[in-house]
Amino acid sequence: MSPRSLFQRMCVVLALIAIATFLFYIGKGHTLFIDTNALTVGDNELRSYASATVIVNGKKLNSSMGRAERSMVVVGGPKHTIEIVDDADTDRRVTKKLTIPTFMNKVIVSIPAIIGDCPEEYWITPFIPPSMVDVPVEKMQQQNTLP
């Protein structure tokens, strides 16, 4: 194999790796848990609208969200737009751009933090599922009486 041919092949391989990396970056899926639970920042308690319509990347969530609710949506890539509309007054709407870190698979998106104009670090937090706790057999509770 001539040096020129080797160089060309190396370039092709490197180009493919670069394209694959780019595709991974723009296509990495994230599960967003849109969360309307109240949030306390400093002394302020932030609340969502009583009923809000949430639109992620131009797609409306299936139903309006009340307070203390969670909806799930799957998105691809790092940059997204979220729009929150108050159902009681459709002129009240907030549109923000979210950037999700590539390796954060499951993310909680706090609607009260976005509406309340909090700093960006409050908008998204990684979702950590509750861990299973091993309880010793003697401490397990058994239901003896039938309902």
Place this chain on the structure above:
Amino acid sequence: MKKLRLFLIENSVVITFIVLLAIAIPASKLPGQFLLQEILTRLGRSSFLVISLLLPIMAGMGLNFGMVLGAMAGQIGLIFISDWGVIGIPGLLLAMIISLPISVILGWLCGSIMNKAKGREMVTGYILAFFMNGVYMLFALYAMGIIIPVLNLELLLSRGFGLRNVIDLINVRQCLETFIPLKIAGVNIPVLNYLIIAAVGIFIVWFRKTKFGQDMRAAGQDRAVASAAGISVDRTRIFAIIISTVLAGFGQIIFLQNMGTINTTNSHEQTGLFAIASLLIGGASVTKASIPNALIGVILFHLLFLVAPMAGKNLVGSAMIGEYFRQFVSYGVIALALVLYEWKRVAQEDASRAMLRGGVAPDKGKVNTL
């Protein structure tokens, strides 16, 4: 009369299928819109795989049963993007890039082995696919989770290694079909799939006109003459198989994203048989195939797929009878095409031998002059 007879012999498989469909479609009583929708979807799903068979035929290597190797590579790409959680069209493109080097290596291996078994490429490819299936199983049922780390534990068996039998492709499911939404008279048309098929069709047509394509045709027509003309026949044949394997990998990705699931251990097994049956039903032979053959074959094959169970149910009261009949006819056609090809080849050899001897063909029952 002789021309008509020749036409009937040349197109016997296509005519048989058209006659069968002419009986089965009315008997199935399925609505026309349903059939049209299904055919358009299936044409977009399967044509790429069938078109991937064209180049080895051009290179004189017959029907590439080794395309199953490419299908395995495509599945490996899809398994990785499912694990990494890459979604949508970027996910599909990434799966194609992952499958590319695997397909090239497997295609090179397949082509090299076929060069050592010239004249018996089809059976070699068929057996090679069985062999590689074992290697694939080792990868899917042992290496994943032990040698190759898996991030998404939902893909693994409960024992901690080896992939589950079915992998959900929900993140890429039908993303090609829905990318450019077009609905005409209630029928969804997968525009992007057709654009991709058109692109690969244009590639094949262009490739035939290149010097390398001409070399491939020359090698397919006569290896000795091509070799005497300075063409590296073995290298050309290996390239034909590599391109076919790569296209088969891409085709399997397109096929599975439409289905929405991977049957980890056996999605690839029937791919070769199905694609080859489609191509033969479209009027192709072991030595000659074209893009229209591929498209006609997919339409006829899938129409019979759709209508046979219902036709069987309406005619004899059992859908299974219709399905058995379809399987018998669809896969029997492979045997028929191979027998017809061999019969023609032997007849041609006899005729040319007789001409060289200056006598008449032996099948006329006359004594040759030696």
